[in-house]
Amino acid sequence: TKPLSRKVALVAGGSRGIGAAIVRRLHTDGAAVAFTYISSAARAEDLVASLEGQPLAIKADSADPEAVQRAVATTVEHFGRLDILVNNAGILIHGMVDDVSVADFDKMVAVNMRAVFFAIQAAVRSMGEGGRVITIGSVVADRTGFPGSSIYSMTKAAITGLTRGLARDLGPRGITVNNVQPGPTATDMAPTDPALAEKVRSLIALGRLGEDREIAGLVAYLAGPDSGFITGSSLTIDGGYLA
Numbered sequence: 001t002k003p004l005s006r007k008v009a010l011v012a013g014g015s016r017g018i019g020a021a022i023v024r025r026l027h028t029d030g031a032a033v034a035f036t037y038i039s040s041a042a043r044a045e046d047l048v049a050s051l052e053g054q055p056l057a058i059k060a061d062s063a064d065p066e067a068v069q070r071a072v073a074t075t076v077e078h079f080g081r082l083d084i085l086v087n088n089a090g091i092l093i094h095g096m097v098d099d100v101s102v103a104d105f106d107k108m109v110a111v112n113m114r115a116v117f118f119a120i121q122a123a124v125r126s127m128g129e130g131g132r133v134i135t136i137g138s139v140v141a142d143r144t145g146f147p148g149s150s151i152y153s154m155t156k157a158a159i160t161g162l163t164r165g166l167a168r169d170l171g172p173r174g175i176t177v178n179n180v181q182p183g184p185t186a187t188d189m190a191p192t193d194p195a196l197a198e199k200v201r202s203l204i205a206l207g208r209l210g211e212d213r214e215i216a217g218l219v220a221y222l223a224g225p226d227s228g229f230i231t232g233s234s235l236t237i238d239g240g241y242l243a
């Protein structure tokens, strides 16, 4: 039997990049998977069509806490239970200190932080012993590395505190809460400017960006049966960016 047989997972932000790799991996490991997206309807449809048994794609804007709560409810209604929540949706709006607008600040906080909390709050109502909550933070919580992403770094650092706090709330219920902190990973979010891309690469001990499936592998481990004693942790997977 597969490690996640009979488990149900919801991946917030699963249409592209790391989130899509997580959807594929949890599905391969035997879970029934739902995922959300906001704008990539075609990418979401392609992902659904590519997987046998077909995951459930839900359009839900993480900037709207009620939409996030409805996505959790839809998943529970559709599959009858919820065992694994992966908060992957995230946005990076670049801006130097003088240029950050209130709107950009609020949007990053809404998607990267507020949605994470309210998805977890809604999900754990349906989770029992063995439940798994995993959020995709970022290595920028420990090393930002470049100017122009102070608010993004703030939101990702917040996930480390939220993860510890919720591990204490949910430990007595047998639910683990962890934070996966990728380093630079080859997705649409990676820098497109060749000079900046090369500079990022030069800071990574392994000399290359991470691949989405490598991040998904760590998420699958944390979602699975062998990780039951890990909670409140922020696990970095960065090719040595911090080394």
Ligand code: NDP
Binding pocket: 012, 013, 014, 015, 016, 017, 018, 019, 020, 036, 037, 038, 039, 040, 041, 043, 060, 061, 062, 063, 088, 089, 090, 091, 092, 111, 136, 137, 138, 139, 181, 182, 183, 184, 185, 186, 187, 188, 189, 190
């Ligand atoms: P991408 O930009 O490639 O994909 C982002 C995903 O999040 C998409 O599925 C997108 O949906 C979804 N999403 C974005 N905004 C919303 C929203 N408002 N509501 C619902 N879904 C939304 O990003 P990555 O795969 O690179 O990043 C995934 C996570 O990993 C993020 O949290 C990011 O901060 C983090 N991370 C990424 C790193 C990297 O180098 N790539 C490094 C460290 C952390 P749609 O397709 O519909 O827009």
